[in-house]
Amino acid sequence: MLFQPLSLLFVPPNSVGMINADDELLKSEKILAHQIKLPAPQLDLEFPLMKALEQRRSIRKWKDTPLSEQEISNLLWAACGITQSGYSKAKSKRTAPSACNSQEIRVYLLMEKGVFLYQEENHELIEILPLDIREHTGTQKMMKTAPLGIVFVADLSRMTGPFLKSKEAKRLSAWVDTGFISQNVYLYCAAANLGSVVLGLVDRDKLHELMQLKEHEKIVLTQVVGHLA
C-alpha cells in the first residue's frame, strides 16, 4: 500500500480547519474522510527549466508502479501548490495563475486505493471515495493501466470575479486555468523522469457520476502520470 492514512477524520461542518469555506463537498456533508498528509515538496530540486521545456512530451506508456508519496507531493505542489499564503481577505497565490485568482480548478487524484482531493492549504489529500476508478481517467484503451489519474474539476461556485459573469466566460477561463496547471504537471514530469499525457477523450458524464460531483463541479480535462516504461 502506498499511503498509510494519518488519521480517520470525521468532518463535521465548520471544523475543517484550513479547508476553504466554499468546499461544499467537505463542509456540507458529514463524510468520513481519510486525510493523508503529504511530505513537504522538495522545492530545492534542480532541473533546468529550458531542459524541462525541451523534454516535455505526451507519453502514453507507463510502468505498473505507483508514484511515491514524495513524487505525488512534488507533482501536486508543482501543479497548483501555494507559493504565498493568503492574509486578511487576500487569497493565497499559487504556482498556476487563475482568472480573477478564482482558484476554481480542484485537483482530484484517482489512485488504486481511491479518489482523493488535493487540499492545497494543508498540502494533503482528502479521501472522497474508497474506489479504484483509474480506468475511467480516459476512454482510450491504454487507460486500463493508468497508474495515476488526475482529474481537473472546475468549481463554478468559486468563479465570482467581475469578468466571470457569463457561462461562456466561466467555461473559457476554467479551460485556460486547467491548461496552466496541466502544463505545470507536464514540466514537473519532464524534470522528474515521469511520463504524462493530458486527456480530452474522457467520458465526463460517467466520471462525474462515479466521483459523485455536484452540478456546479465540471470536469475539464484529465491527465495520466506514471513512471516511464
Ligand SMILES: Cc1cc2nc3c(=O)[nH]c(=O)nc-3n(C[C@H](O)[C@H](O)[C@H](O)COP(=O)(O)O)c2cc1C
Ligand atoms: C486539450 C488537449 C486534449 C488532449 N487530449 C488527448 C487525449 O484525449 N488523448 C491523447 O492521447 N492525447 C491527448 N492530448 C495530447 C496531444 O495529443 C498532444 O499534446 C499532441 O499530440 C502534441 O504532442 P506533445 O504533447 O508530445 O507535444 C491532448 C492535448 C490537449 C492540449
